[in-house]
Amino acid sequence: MADELGEWLLQRLAALLATVLVRSPYGELVRRELGLNGFQADKKGLGLVPLEGPVSEAEEEELLAGLIKQTRLPGKATVLQHLSDARSSYMSGSDHASLNESRSFMQALIDDITTETGKYSMRFPVPPGTPIA
Numbered sequence: 001m002a003d004e005l006g007e008w009l010l011q012r013l014a015a016l017l018a019t020v021l022v023r024s025p026y027g028e029l030v031r032r033e034l035g036l037n038g039f040q041a042d043k044k045g046l047g048l049v050p051l052e053g054p055v056s057e058a059e060e061e062e063l064l065a066g067l068i069k070q071t072r073l074p075g076k077a078t079v080l081q082h083l084s085d086a087r088s089s090y091m092s093g094s095d096h097a098s099l100n101e102s103r104s105f106m107q108a109l110i111d112d113i114t115t116e117t118g119k120y121s122m123r124f125p126v127p128p129g130t131p132i133a
Contacts, residue, residue: 018031019046065080074116
């Protein structure tokens with residue numbers, strides 16, 4: 001019972017901070033953090049509403065970072081840094097910087113994958129003029 005009451009109070013407090021501090025940097029920070037955790041503030045009911053479902057952005061990011069760490073990509077440290085910087089920029093309210101870092105993350109990841117797969121495709125070159133089925 002106390003757990004449920006505590007959870008209810010925390011949700012109301014988070015919704016209150018997100019709605020009352022509309023123009024404050026703290027309100028924006030609360031709204032962004034709620035969004036990353038899959039919630040938005042309900043102004044009328046003063047509670048939290050799930051955005052789309054039980055998807056945790058933090059868990060997905062951790063899973064993606066774990067998969068990248070397991071690879072042999074030559075620039076995985078750079079790829080992971082772009083991912084971290086994108087999140088940090090978003091949390092600080094720098095949307096443009098966050099989008100740039102997200103783009104850099106994708107570009108670095110694709111470049112590394114292309115480099116690595118290119119190494120293996122050179123082992124079995126296709127003679128010019130060979131029809132591809």
